[in-house]
Amino acid sequence: MKDLIPFSQHPSFQSLLAAVKGHSDEVELIEVSGVPLALHEDLIATVSSEAEAGVMYAERDAHELRNYLETVFILELSGRSLSELVQLLINHEYSQNARVDSIGEFAVIGDILQIWPPGYEHPLRVSYFGEDFESAAFYDEIYGKQLHTAQTVLIGDLRAFESQALMSALSIPLTHQRAAASVVVFGGEALGQEKSRSIEFDFAYPSLYFRRFELLERDIERYARSGFEVCIYTSHEDILPDSLQKFVAGKTEELDAGVLSAQLNLLVLTDRELFGTVFLSRRTRHISSTQARKLLAELEGEIEIGDYVVHEDHGIGVYEGIKQETFEQKISLGFNEFKTNVIYEDYLVISYAQGDELLIPLSQIDKITKYIGPDDEEPRITRLGRTEWATITRKVKESVAAMAKELVEHYARRSLATVDPVPTEISPAMEEFLEAFPYNETEDQKRTEKEVYLDLNKNKPMNRLIVGDVGFGKTEVAMRAAFKVAETGKQVAVLCPTTVLAAQHLKVFSERFKGSGFAVAGLSRFAGSGRSVIEGLEKGTVQIVVGTHRLLSADVKFKNLGLIIIDEEQKFGVRQKEKLKTLEVGVHVLSMSATPIPRTLSMALSSIQEISLIQTPPEGRKSVDTIVARLDYQKIADAILAEVSRGGQVYYVHNRVQTIQSVYDKLQKLLPGVRFVFAHGQMPSARLEQVINDFYAGTYDVLICTTIIENGIDMQNVNTIIIEQAQNFGLGQLYQLRGRVGRGERQAHAYFFYEGEDVAKEDTPEEEIILGEKLLKQKRKHQKYKERLRAILDFQHLGSGFNLASRDLEIRGAGNLLGREQHGNISQIGYGLYMQLLAQEIERLKQLTDYE
Known part of the structure; x- marks a missing residue:
């Protein structure tokens, strides 16, 4: 939208830009008024772009926010050692966890520090070599993908917040490496703070016309006579009367609402104003993965001692086994005589945070499901006796009800x-x-x-x-x-x-x-x-x-x-x-x-x-021969030559755009007689299409590419796939990639090359004793790739996609089908409970719909 609204031409914009660019040792507060909510993000994006630094802003004003902003300072990431930064975070009341799931947390994982300061849509990953700073970048907390590099961040004292609710009112663009030494407070009410200056714009929402085009025509003519530039952005140009057609500037989905400014002599109208459609901000805040998802699993033989489980009423804990309790029951025989019976009762023992323990009668086993998460991180264990779990489940129930309503209404229509x-x-x-x-x-x-x-x-x-x-x-x-x-x-x-x-x-x-x-x-x-x-x-x-x-x-x-x-x-x-x-x-x-x-x-x-x-494979289809090995370029060369010598072609998956050219150069030197080409999703569309078509036509022997081939490319002459750095892929991805070859009757081969400890190596009892329980658990967590690569070896038969890793693929399937917008809800209460609630709500609404 910032390209459609000329913010920089507004007289107040230069004042704002000057305030933002003004160098200061302390972070300055700037109160900005006269900017509707729909323009906040775009105005800040424009200012940040001009200032070449990310500007933090608060969508509303409040004493609690001001108290926090008073403590905010610019942290130069390269200027602190790992231990210094950890101590700083502890002093500023950040909570240390095994992994970062929400704002206000930090985690130390080897030489990597994860932080999530307020205002940032995603957490920050800071890499060290020992104590020395190496690099820093924001990353997607769900998928782990790196987003943007960073040199500075804004940090403040979290004790200023009485609750986490107001933290979401802060935002900052992540597209700049440095943060500006200014914080913009929208709707500033001058709450008695000295460290702030005020800047006033005159942006406002235009009137809503609800299809009353005669009123609209009259108003537009009046604005036009006064020298206003009038722009209409609509997806329904055919509905507008002919007299308004000359004002149509095109279609855009970037504008949530129109805008009116006397100082810019500008009137912008959208479908919201023309037809009175409901205003929805396109800026939806990302729901962080505070806990992981789980899968409904049969209890028999599935849950082992030490596994995480979820109790429907009490939350996430650790299964400690079955315990038998004895109770004495006195039975009166009359004449003041009693008989004592000893009753034995079996309970499931679940341990929770702070050393709490819960005994669950076997009659309530249906309330427990095994906890299975979306990644290798351990979940946060619930604290008994708190309202946290009840609050989470209540909110998710509300969201589930809305989603079920949408599904059923669409079905009814x-x-x-x-x-x-x-x-x-x-x-x-x-x-x-x-x-x-x-x-x-x-x-x-x-x-x-x-x-x-x-x-x-x-x-x-x-x-x-x-x-x-x-x-x-x-x-x-x-x-x-x-x-x-x-x-x-x-x-x-x-x-x-x-x-x-x-x-x-x-x-x-x-x-x-x-x-x-x-x-x-x-x-x-x-x-x-x-x-x-x-x-x-x-x-x-x-x-x-x-x-x-x-x-x-x-x-x-x-x-x-x-x-x-x-x-x-x-x-x-x-x-x-x-x-x-x-x-x-x-x-x-x-x-x-x-x-x-x-x-x-x-x-x-x-x-x-x-x-x-x-579920049945086509006639004559052979299962793909699967090889898992440590990264070895001689083996890679042998595999490529073996396929090319029989007239076939090869996919070579290297999933880093930044280094794909160097891999191409390396392979060309290694095999000068083989025709290589590379492709990735960031290439211009015409070039990408040309490469894919040329490879399809047989112009090249080997396509070096990212995971753009994961879905849908069907080339029957490609019967060898080589995946480099296989330890970094999820099991579902590995399976999908293997499925790209073996589409004809020729025997296909899939090579998974990894870096790290030998997949076949198991920990010996001596190693377990030396490492101890805590270090052993950490080591196994970092080596989960072994399980994934063993699983891909174990499930080589055709159709195994429906058996392979129910944990990985089923969770992946659920998240995908319901949409990423539901990821946060599934992760907060677990997959099994979420599905149960969704099914119940759909059935309830369906019965109501059918009855009506």
Whole structure:
């Protein structure tokens, strides 16, 4: 939005910039008024960009915030040793934990210090060599990905906060290495502080018109006569009267609301003002992972002593085993005589924080589930007798209720819609299309195909999800459904989350539909603007379109859309999913996913979505030969030569964009006769497309790439994949990458090269005694990669995606399908309890909907 609102032209902006850039030993408070909430982030982004330093700001004013800001100072990270910085954090009331999960915490893990100061959207990772500073960068606390490097941060005394609630009112852009020596307080009420100056803007929200265009026209003419520049940004230009068309400046999703400024002579209007749509700030704060997720697990044989467990009513603790308690029961025999019975009762023993212990009768075992987290970090144990757990579960229940309501309402809207049934009879053209398929169908494919045909034959829109292992024929079933729908004169949209996957699907659909008479076209970043495609969709001359979220743009209109095929829907963003929902009403929807669906999620969604499983491999498919070894470039060279010498091609996965060129240079020197090329997602789209197409055509022998190949690239001549630094990948990722090869009848090979201790090496009893329990636990935590690489070796048979690492894949599947926005909720109470609440709420709302 900062590019659409000329902040820097406002007279007050220069005053603000001068105040921010003014060098000071102490952090200065700047009170800013006359800026609506929707403009806070963008004004600060502009100021920070001009000042070349991140400016911290408070979205509202409060005594408690002022008290904290009085203590804030700029910390030069390179100027402190590890022990000095740790002591500083302790003195400023930061809480030390095993890992950083929320604001106000820090953790020391070897030579790495993690800190999460107030105001920062993500925590900071500071690396040391011994005591000496090496580097610092902010990172994504859920996925661990590095975001932006840092040289300075703003630190203050946390004792000023009476609660954590106000910490979320502070923010600072992370895109600058240094922090400015200024803090902006919006809506400043001059609370008697001397260290602040005031700057006033005149930005305001315009009036809401609720489609009353006659009032809007009158006001716009008045502003225009007064010399105001009037800009309208709308996704519904066709609704506006002709007299307003000249003011339309285009479409944008960056503007949450319009703005009015007399000093800038500017009036900006959006759909919020034109139609009175609900104002939602696009800046949604990231929910941190305060605890990890878990999976509903059968208790028998699953929980061992020392494992983390979750009690529905009391939270996370450690299972200590079964304890038998004895009770004496006095039974009166009359005449003042008593008989004493000894009663033996078995209890599960769970230990909690601060040495508390809870005895759970075996009759309440259904309240306990095994705790399984999303990563290798240990969870925070709950403190008994506090309201913390009750507060967490109450908040999550509210969120679950909102999500369930949304799911059920969407289902209800779709179920009310009617569609023309698609005949189940096979036409001669369809017969020809089926015969052109070069492979024999598996039983699962036949069953799924029949289920899809039956869905299409109803007068209600289909809503089916096909879940199948990589390369098991989901796309063929989808293409048959597309053919059936296209035969009825309706259009088909195939939606993909990435340009690479869209380009791959376009190739497959184009080849499969050659000679069918149906026009297949692409619309994505690779496909350019696609003006002719958009016109073809509107006129009906394009029957099947394959594309990314570009298909959801306002300028894309279908003449007669009948079916949407969605590949890996869980990878789309929240905004795209919302647009998709409006498109789906009254249209058949067929989704595909290679991520196994958790059993509990499947149960929760079963009443509102049909699910088909394809679990049997295609005929003639061989399992991929899997080799796990320490990093050895001679072995890598041998593997590449072995594949190239039999006329095949190789994927070489190196997941760091910064060093991919050096790996390319190294391999070219090592194997001068082999044709190498590299690709990654940060390349210009035209170059990326060219590289993928050239590799597909056989111009190169080896594609060195990041994990852009994890989903969707299907090249049957590529039958060797080499993954470098395999210890850094999750089990689900390793499995998905292995699935990229072995798509034909030729024997495929997957090499997982790692750095670290030998995967096969186990700790000896002597080592366990020497290290002691604490150090041994730390060592094993850092070597979890051994378990992952052993698991990938153990599960080499076809279809093992539905058995391999239920812990890793099922959690991954749940998080993806529900969307990242629910990650925080799942992590706070655990996966099992979350699913239970969701299923109950869906069922309750579904019954109400059906009753009505």
